[in-house]
Amino acid sequence: MPAETEAALERAVDSAARHDRLFSLRAANIKQSAVRDVFDISIRPGLVSLAGGSPYLKSLPLEDLGRTAQKIIAEHGLEALQYGGGQGMDELRRLVCDVMAAEGIEGADPEDIVITTGSQSAQDVAAKVFCDPGDVILCEDPTYVGALNTFEAYQVDVVTIPMDDAGLIPDELERVIAELQAQGRSIKLLYTIPSFNNPSGITMAADRRQRVVDICREHNILVLEDNPYGMLRFDGEPLKPMRADNPDDVIYLGSFSKIFAPGVRLGWALVPRHLYRRFYLACEAVVLCPSPLTQMLVSAYLTEYDWRGHLSSMRSLYRERCDAMLGALAEEFPEGVHWTTPDGGFFVWVTLPEGIDTYPLLYTAIDAGVVFIPGAAFTPSDEPSNKLRLAFSAVSPEDIVEGVRRLAPILRGAIEQNR
Amino acid sequence: MPAETEAALERAVDSAARHDRLFSLRAANIKQSAVRDVFDISIRPGLVSLAGGSPYLKSLPLEDLGRTAQKIIAEHGLEALQYGGGQGMDELRRLVCDVMAAEGIEGADPEDIVITTGSQSAQDVAAKVFCDPGDVILCEDPTYVGALNTFEAYQVDVVTIPMDDAGLIPDELERVIAELQAQGRSIKLLYTIPSFNNPSGITMAADRRQRVVDICREHNILVLEDNPYGMLRFDGEPLKPMRADNPDDVIYLGSFSKIFAPGVRLGWALVPRHLYRRFYLACEAVVLCPSPLTQMLVSAYLTEYDWRGHLSSMRSLYRERCDAMLGALAEEFPEGVHWTTPDGGFFVWVTLPEGIDTYPLLYTAIDAGVVFIPGAAFTPSDEPSNKLRLAFSAVSPEDIVEGVRRLAPILRGAIEQNR
Known part of the structure; x- marks a missing residue:
């Protein structure tokens, strides 16, 4: 081995040993x-x-979508390719209200919506905004592996609640909360995928949904409702999200990945008004803004195409x-x-x-x-x-x-x- | 006020009071x-x-870029609109090596690159991966407001190093490190914008760059070199980045926002090999993957257009x-x-x-x-x-x-x- 290569190798091994201690x-x-x-x-x-x-x-109508993208860049490129606002574009936030109305959330205000870089990013921001190291996030057992990774990155303890075929069991939720509170733990969030849970495919029964929100409200725990699959019910209407009747107690996460395409990397959070500003500023601190280009493509898809x-x-x-x-x-x-x-x-x-x-x-x-x-x-x-x-x-x-x-x-x- | 509205208002005020205590x-x-x-x-x-x-x-040639986007979606839409890998696409990572070569970083390996959702996202991930609450990040005084927000979100203490017209002052860096170490503080990163610093416009002189890296290496502090403006030198060649001769001690952040367009929301991190895997997994946990659609647009810009x-x-x-x-x-x-x-x-x-x-x-x-x-x-x-x-x-x-x-x-x- 030439001396120079050897020296470089030694230096790399040395850096690896020193830097390993730097990891959080x-x-x-x-x-x-x-x-x-x-x-x-x-x-x-x-x-x-x-x-x-x-x-x-x-x-997906790829030929047509290609022409739509072409038009966006040729005619509105100075907007599509520039920085945008941290909350996301006004038009898309209005259209998200229509999408949510089709899911059963009526009367949402675009001012309460943040467009996010996929709903993964909204989970990350929720943990960042609400959790200090050692705080507890409750979730279903089993739950989405991506959310587990995201929450654990904030040194949060994730505690699971058992499910049965009708979803998260409210009595078990109460039991776990009581145990944790007896230990003096600070419980910040309940993360739930109530419809067609990833990975189990299980759906929380309609009559359990309000009970779960009520239990959380009583214990001052915010509900983080992740609903990427809600509109993919095989038959009949989507089940009403927990957010629908509980605007002040639920942060609702939606995604365009399953109803349109993951490659645009866009989702949204519908945030209770009193929590909104800090939530959106935290989103902005992570990515500055979601891509205006892909936002405009999604807006066009929702207005010019038969997305339903x-x-x-x-x-x-x-x-x-x-x-x-x-x-x-x-x-x-x-x-x-x-x-x-x-x-x-x-x-x-x-x-x-x-x-x-x-x-x-x-x-x-x-x-x-x-x-x-x-x-x-x-x-x-x-x-x-x-x-x-x-x-x-x-x-x-x-x-x-x-x-x-x-x-x-x-x-x-x-x-x-x-x- | 109708009783129903009043009740809703009361509930909202009550939630606000309760939830205020939830913020981290x-x-x-x-x-x-x-x-x-x-x-x-x-x-x-x-x-x-x-x-x-x-x-x-x-x-920017918006008409042409529109046609490029059209072709990407029409011909490669199943890739452009699907989930991609967390590291970013192979082609773009190869092209990033060419861009960095033009900046003075020779021989970078695409395997050491993560494509990020703007370099803001790379700053966020660096703080997440390396810093525990109470750790110290050093930075120039003044420095980028977005980085300050991002670092403070991890409950890190940001400590500043004075600059003069030739940039960060090495002797001051040594003094501050010594003071902090005497207090038993754990210093993880030096965040620097060596070329055309935001907000000051000041550039760190060539002879100071290696000295700063050497000081950091000696004290086991990683350098986070943020270089969005490096190629925007008015006259002559770009100054050689600190990463060029220090592959094991510098995480280098690049951005397409200033050399192409911010609306694609793409940047990159060139990470020392021994730190790479954890860095990229953390990127993935925040956004799953950068948008394949906008990555393919940037790749096309770098291959089919006269970007230089x-x-x-x-x-x-x-x-x-x-x-x-x-x-x-x-x-x-x-x-x-x-x-x-x-x-x-x-x-x-x-x-x-x-x-x-x-x-x-x-x-x-x-x-x-x-x-x-x-x-x-x-x-x-x-x-x-x-x-x-x-x-x-x-x-x-x-x-x-x-x-x-x-x-x-x-x-x-x-x-x-x-x-």
């Missing part, structure tokens, strides 16, 4: 790192990926894929395995017999040509999990069936070994 | 709030705004505007007022005699039809400041002269009152 307590992200590895693997050719929750985009018609065809497509998955699971999966039956969204949640850890099974599954996300990703606990998440949104019905066929013998083997 | 320690953002007010005011018709540092966009030629014409334009401002200041401003003479960038920094607070002068200036940013915004100190920032980037030479003419009598009046 919040920089671990171990679960996110594992999930990232799964996604990296899942793009290998020939693999059936039931891992990622990407929406189906092939039915497109959404309706998406709901049919996802229902078909969900049915294909549920059918294949019933056909292929061994006795002793259970799963949820979602009314919408992207995910089915599978439970194996107690004692089986789904994490090592992932690597057997990869060898067999199928990928899923192990259940341990979706809780703050470090215990092994006997659950796994299957996503049906991004894969054709034929591939879903093939993927389930590849997975079934692996589960069967694990159950036999576990006896 | 980091949610104040008082200076950001004040700056925001100035920007809101500065769009009033008839006002000359010397406040905002927006780049000049009118010479456009940059060169921008440098001439900004030089002309800077000259117009410096000429008007010499002509109009009263004795006792001093200002910097930048070699590039967007800003001139004006110093009034001791004892004058520029913050109240802002309101007189607004009445006279001109806006600036008071100096107090650019330091973490709560003391009044006798400085103010003037931006020449977004205003025509005629309007710059008019703005300075409107401001001059206000400064003259303040000096007379101060005698």
Whole structure:
């Protein structure tokens, strides 16, 4: 090795040792790192990926959307390509009110909306604005891995509330709050995905929703309602969000990723008026402003296109894929395995017999040509999990069936070994 | 008032009182709030705004860029509108290496780059990854108000290092580090804008750059080099960034906002390899991924357009505007007022005699039809400041002269009152 290279190498090793001590307590992200590895693997050719929750985009009118983008830049480029306001553009905030009205939130005021860089960014800001290190955020068990990573980055303790088939259990919520308060803990937020929860696909029953808000209000806990899938109910009208009748106690998060396209990186937060200014200033401190260009593209999509018609065809497509998955699971999966039956969204949640850890099974599954996300990703606990998440949104019905066929013998083997 | 309205109002007031206690320690953002007010005011018709540092966009080929965007969506829409990787797209990361080579950073590896949602987002992530509450970030006095807001959101103490006309003073850096270490403080980062500092326009001299890095290395402090204006040097080649010869000790932040357009909301971080994985996972936890659509637009701009030629014409334009401002200041401003003479960038920094607070002068200036940013915004100190920032980037030479003419009598009046 030339002396110069050797010196550079030594210096790098030395920097690594010194700088390792610089990391903050919040920089671990171990679960996110594992999930990232799964996604990296899942793009290998020939693999059936039931891992990622990407929406189906092939039915978007790409030619027309291209012309719309062209017009935006040619005619309004000085606005589209310049800095914008931290709250997001007025037109899009007005249109978001229409979208929310279709979800069951009537009479929202554009002045209470912040456009965010995806709703991931709104989760990040909520933790930043409301939580000090050591504070508690409550969430469903299981919950979205991205939210867990985001909250833990603020040195917050995430405490889970059990769910059943009708969603988060209010009595359990009361019990956990009482326990935490007896320990003198400061509980700031309840983070919930009430409709078609990621990863479980479970929906919080209508009669539980108000009760959950009432419990939180009584204990001075803000509800952070994350509703990216709410309009993707397979049949009938969307369930009324918790925010609808509780404007002062719920921060509502919406996303264009599932009703339009993730690549625009846009979502929104509807914030109680008395919390709005500090919330939006914190959003601004993170990204200055959301992209005016992609905001204008979304505004055009919501005004010039039949977005309701497109959404309706998406709901049919996802229902078909969900049915294909549920059918294949019933056909292929061994006795002793259970799963949820979602009314919408992207995910089915599978439970194996107690004692089986789904994490090592992932690597057997990869060898067999199928990928899923192990259940341990979706809780703050470090215990092994006997659950796994299957996503049906991004894969054709034929591939879903093939993927389930590849997975079934692996589960069967694990159950036999576990006896 | 109908009973229902009254009840709703009472409930809102009650929520406000309860929820006020929920805010975290980091949610104040008082200076950001004040700056925001100035920007809101500065769009009033008839006002000359010397406040905002927006780049000049009118010479961008908007028709052509529109057609480029159209083609991206029509031909690659399934990629442009879908989720992308958290590190950013491979092509853009390769192109960023070419851009940095033009700035003087040779041989950077695309694997060490994260594309971020503007470089604001990279500042946010650096504070998150490296700082625990109570840690210290060092920065220049004065420094970028957006970085101050971002750092303070992590309950970090920002400590300033004095500058002179050649930038941050190395001896002062050593003195402050020694003082802080004697107090047992943990210093994590030095945040610096070495070229055409915002707000002062001052550039750190070439011979100081290595010395500053060496001091930081010796004390195990990472350098966070923010270089959005580096390529906007009016004459000659860009000064070599601190990162160029110090790959293991500097996190380098670049931005497309000033060399292309802010509306795409894209920047990048070049991260020492041993710090990379945790840095990029933290980026991912904030926004999942930068927009593939706007990334592809920037990639097309860097490959299909003469971006170097456009940059060169921008440098001439900004030089002309800077000259117009410096000429008007010499002509109009009263004795006792001093200002910097930048070699590039967007800003001139004006110093009034001791004892004058520029913050109240802002309101007189607004009445006279001109806006600036008071100096107090650019330091973490709560003391009044006798400085103010003037931006020449977004205003025509005629309007710059008019703005300075409107401001001059206000400064003259303040000096007379101060005698």
